[in-house]
Amino acid sequence: MARSVTLCLPLLVVFILCLSRSGRCFVPMVGVSLNPTDQDSDDNWTHGAITRRALLNVAADFQSSHLDCDVGDLLDVRPDMIFQEISRLFRRCYGQVVSAARFYQAALQIETANGCVDMNFATKKLPSAHFDAERFVGGNERLLELRTQVLTAIHQGEYEAARVYTGQLLHTLQDFYSHSNWVEMGHTEPNAGLAVPGADIGKVAGPDTPTCEDCSKTLGFLWYKCEDNIRPDVNQQGLLTSGYSSNQRDLDGNPVPKPEGVGKCSHGGHFDGSKDVPAVGGINKDTKWSLFSPHSDLHNQAAQLAVKATEEFFRSIRTAAGDAQFANFLNLNTGSTLCFVIDTTLSMEDDIAASKDRAIEIISSRLGSPTAPSNFILVPFSDPHVGPAVVTNDPEEFETAIGNLQASGGGDAPEYSLSALQIALARSLPGSTVFVFTDAGAKDAGLVESVTSLGIQKNIKVTFFLSGSVGQRRRRRSDRPRAPREAGDRDTYLSIAQATGGQVLDITKSEVFETTKLVDLVVTSAEVNILQIRDAPAGTGDHVIPLDLTMSDVIIQVTGQGAELQVLDPTGVLQATGENATVSVEVQLSDVLVVRVRDVTPGLWHVVVLSDVTYDLRVTAQSSVDFLYAFVDRTANDTEHPGVCDVDGRPVSGQRPNIRVNMVGSDPSLVQNVTSLDLVSSGGAVLQVLSLQENEALSEYFAVSPTLPQQPFKFRVRGYDAAANAFQRVIPTMVQTSTCRFEITTDLTTLRLVPGGTVDVTFTLYNAGQYGLFTISADDDKRYVQSLATNSLPLDAGDSGYNRMTLAAPASAAFGTTTTVTLTARSESGAYNFVVFRITVLPPERDFIPPTCEVVSVDGTCRDVDASTCDSRTFTVTTAYRDQGYGLRSISPRATNGNFTWILQDFRPGLTNQTITANFTASCCQTNVEFVVSDRVGNYDVCRPNLSPPLPKQAVNVAMFVFIGIGVLLFLILLIVLIILFVRHRRRRKYKAQEKYRDEVKTGGAGKALMKRDTSGAVTATATRTDVAVRSSETRIKYQRVAMTTGSEGHRVEISAHREMRTVRT
Structure with missing residues (x-):
């Protein structure tokens, strides 16, 4: 036995080290399985799987409410099959003409932000970000703050920022169920108070209240496997508690150690240093393996509650924002962005007319189809003006905006084209194409790196239509020399186009309309x-x-x-x-x-x-089949939460980068397998071929490159379809390595950039290459960046440098306004990298009190109408609204499916401490109406009138009446049968009584008979006597009076007794 233990221990150490390097649990991402040989490993619920599952459910609800499609049975979808099911959902609802890629991108953006909470410098050890160390008040305040950021960003159309904030919120929300004792209390529903303004989340155990007891280790010495180690009185009293984890710090950087001598719980698990501080053990339910989770047996219950809570959060966002903005938020619209960046100087008159005609043609030909663009962006520019940008989902608004463009002033001198392009990139959907129309160079060429980085980060292709002196490629081939400025201007555009996978098209003014046919071919949904x-x-x-x-x-x-x-x-x-x-x-x-x-x-x-x-x-x-990729970091082997997080900017050369590949739309009915990830040069040469490790069947893969090529490359995926035909897909965005990288060290979720205020963001730059003097620059689309602490950092190999930037918002900035910041660094030797992040304007003070919505009166009734006659009757609802905080933002009726009249009296956004009334009039076909009011910081309220819904159509009523009639008839038949059986039964009893009873009637002691019977038993005489006892074979009852009568038709015996009356008729 000793020899066996000696051999097993080294294997156990190897096993633990392997686990630490590729984590898959109720943690950051859907990463590599902790135990590839475990057949149930796919039942581990990670933060990623929980988020995906909730997104699948809410997407199915949304599609089924807007489209006539069968979303299928989603109850038994395993965690490792969720993305396949999302692909099938889109195919069931749209067929092959629509790709789920943009929804995938939104889901992955939320999922990545979720997972990175465990890996971000500012939040990975922050107790309130994980509901650790009994920081329930701070954790819920974090949820409420992030909720405000999500809703205000959505209201301003800043959907990417809203997704990032949503992911961060969901991580903390989901951790509540894995890290607290909510499950151990026996709850089967989520905590209704979390992330809800003004709600109570429950009682929290006091700092001196013991909450856990010691638990033992499995096999006596390996790791803690805890059951029932939470003190019974804690759960019985409904006191919330959670575990302490080693090396945690609060927002001010102060250590948060586990108290000694109190009996508090630990987070627990192999990597938690606090697990050996009494009470020893832990209570986390992050995984189903006790090595990492002492309460692993409750992992699935915690995960299912987290899925429910995540769903409820998404549904609350849908209610608050409305279906149109909710669809934009999750990219549930099927089309891509139609985005024009147009030079409006006088020489561009023909280009403006051509782009207008092409836009109208695209919109009119696809209106109402799944291939119609989902949003529209127009950014005009000249010198010195840029904008205003038009961002809308309304095609008519876009047509009007482009029709109102007027060419005036200037010539083909340099314009602010890159400033306009930066705005367009910040507002376009990921994976779209931005079209730039100009005949002049860039006056703001200093933005080229910032603009290029933003386009790469969002996987947006930039295509330039150059129709003036700047576009001279064809003329150069005709031996017409180009001025140096013209060469530089075109090269600026060419570098952006090549890096983002777009192109530069040199055309004449007469060719503009014909060339824009490319726009029609490119702006598609798949x-x-x-x-x-x-x-x-x-x-x-x-x-x-x-x-x-x-x-x-x-x-x-x-x-x-x-x-x-x-x-x-x-x-x-x-x-x-x-x-x-x-x-x-x-x-x-x-x-x-x-x-x-x-x-x-x-x-x-x-x-x-x-x-x-x-x-x-x-x-x-x-x-409908495509792929997405990302460079990812894996956590080190000393973390409680192994997982992966997307890398910002370029990958660092000389390292072994991990690459995540997500297939879109692939399932066994379409794709047989995915064989390789290729690194391909711009000219098509294969530089590396990487094998893929499957993490989710036909959905998610990981690859590791021994070292990335020094030259720029793009990714290509190859495999075979279900019929064994070769397939390949290419992401045209070029990738290039760097020897430096950024890390943001400020927790951006805690920043409060208020109108008229400033914030500081700190960051470090790490140099993995040779010594260099790095020039630091920062730009943003709203021009909020004010300054950097230093514009240059001298760094030796292996060194890192600290820096700080300051941002200021104008006093007029609306809550929810978000600026996209691109931070870049370049050394004298050419090392270059970037990072992109977003800052949102928030109210000066927290406002978690929702506005009020009240139904004042209902005029009219919808009773006794059916679906065929509901149009003939109307009702009017009067509602009242009020807000006492930062003021009302919007008031609207929801869930209507026909014509109605909506009169909102004296309303303007921002009204506070003033009651607003509205009248809604509609037919009785719209009794499902509800009214939603929201304030400027995202709080909302919903009220519903008490209306009787219309009855079903008459055809349905006839069927119902037929069923009722049949039921009544059967009941009557059954009743008649029962009556007949009852009568027959009574008659049989009567005849038996006549034969059976030969009563011997005696007088009270005298023995004189009161009745005389003939030989057949018939009574032939009557008598009356009190105090008579009647004896039979069955009963002996004492009566006070007996009255007997006879007649030619029969006889009647009437007995009055203290307790019983019996009447017999013949």
Whole structure:
């Protein structure tokens, strides 16, 4: 036995170390399984899985309420199958024409922000961020503060910031159920007071109240496996408690140690140093393994409560924001962004007209379809003006805005194009394309790195339409020399386009409208990139294009003066080109040729390009299958919460980076397997081929590169579809390594940037390369950045430097206004990196008191109407609203499905301490109406009138009456049968009584008979006597009086007694 233990201990150490390096538990992300050999490992619920599951449920609810689609049965979806189910949900509701990629991006943004709470410098050891150390008041204050940031950001259309705040909020909310004793108390529903203004979260154990008892270790010496170690009186009294964890600090940086000699609980688990401080053990339910979670047996209960609480939070956001903004918040709209950045100087008159006509054409041709753009952005610019930006979901508002543009002033001198582009990038949906129209260079070229970094961070392609002297590529090939400024201007745009996967198109004024046909081809809801090659050598190039069974509508574009192309199907047959042929020409200019392949046969197609000059080739298609990627950090082996968190900025060279790959829309009916992640140069050369470790079947993978290439590269995923056809997808954004990196050291969730106020954000820059003097710069789209403590940091190899920036918001800034900050560093040797973060304007004082909504009166009734007659009757509801805080923001009726009249009297945003009334009139078909009022900081209230809903249609009533009639008839038949049986039964008893009873009647002691019977038993005489006893074989009853009568038709015996009366008739 001793030998066995000796051999097992080293294996256990190896096991623990392996676990510490790849964590999967109720922690940051859906990471690698803690125990790959455990068949139940997929039942571990991480923060990521909990968030995804809740998002799946709320997305299904939203789609089913807006679309006529079957969302399917979601009850038994395992944690490792959630993304596959999301893909199926979108396919059931939209078919193959819509990709779930943008919803995935929103979900991953929330999930990443959630997981990074455990890894961020400012929050990973903050007790209130995890409901540790009995910091319940501070934890709920954090939830309320983040809730305000979420709602105010949504109200201002700052959806990316709202997602980040949501992820941070959800981490703390979910930790409540894993770290507290809520489950141990026996609760089966979430705590209704968390993150709810003015609500009570429950009683908290006092600082001197013992809450835990010692528990023992498994096998006597390995790790603590605790059951029932929370003191019974704590749970019986409903006192909230949570565990202390080692090395935690409060907001001021003060240590928060576990009190000694009190008997408080520990968080517990292998990495928690406080687990050996009495009371020893712990109570966390983060995983289902007792090595990490002493209360592992309650892991699933805690996770299910966390899922419910997360769902309830999302539903409260939907109620407060309304369906339109909720759809934008989660990217539940199906289209992408249609974004134009337009130079409005006088020389751009033709371009403005062309972009206007193209925008109207796109909108009118797709209106009401799933491929319609989901939002619209217009940013005009000139010198010195930029904006105002128009950001809307209303196509008519966008058409009006672009129609109102007037070309005036200036010429083709440099303009503030990059400032306008920065605004557009900050407001566009991730994965979109931004189109810039100009004939001039950039007067603000100093923003090139900031703009490029923002585009890369959001995976947005930037395409430039250059129609003036700045666009001289074609003319240069005609030996027309270019001025140095023109070369520099075009190169500025080219560097942005190449880095983001966009392009620069040099066109004449007469070609603008024709070229903008590319906008129509690109702005789709399911565009995927198959191939992208830049600067391919002149001559004849044969390019293999794998097309899979999920693809349709393939677009092939070659850019190069005079270039031609041929398309061959998988059998090698050259495809004819024509209006009704398989291949049609969409755009044909001197520098650009675009063709469309409509009837796609899966297999290996060939595109042959013939060009006398270098050329660019790109191939896209419509498909619901795509992929997303991110560089991620894994936690070190000394943390309580192993997991991964996305890396900000460029990856650091010389390290072994971890890469997460998320497949979109792939399930076994479409995709057989995913085989590799390739690192490809801009020219198409394969630089590295990485194997993929599957974390979620056909949904999530991880790869590790031994060392990243020094030259820029892009990612390509390859695999096979369900019919064994090769497939590939490319993310065109270029990736480049760096020798430095940033870390934000301020907890951004605790900053309060108020109107007219300032905040400081601290950060460090780490240098992994050779000595360098790093120039630091910071820019933001709202121009809130005021200064840096220093604009340069000299750093030796391995050193890090501290810095601070100051931001100031104008006094006029609305609550929820969010600025997107891009922080960059560049050394003399060319090392470069960036980080992007967001700061939101908040009210000066916390306001957690919601406005009030009250139904004052209801005029009219909807009783006794059905769905066929409800239009014939109307009702009017009068409501009253009031706010005592920062003032009302919006008042609106919800859940209506027809015409109505809404009169809101004397309302303007910001009204406070004043009652506002409104009248709502509608037909009785809209009895499900509710009224929602919100204030300027996101608090809201809902009121509903007491209306009788319309009865079902008459056809339904007839059926109902038929069923009722049948029921009544059956009841009557049954009643008649019972009566007949009862009568027959009584008659049988009567005849038996006549035969059975041969009563011997005696007088009280005299023995004189009172009745005389004949031989048949009939009574032939009557007599009356008191105090008579009647004896039979069954009963002996003493009666006071007996009266007997006879007659020709029968006889009647009447007996009056103290206790019983019996009447017999014959």
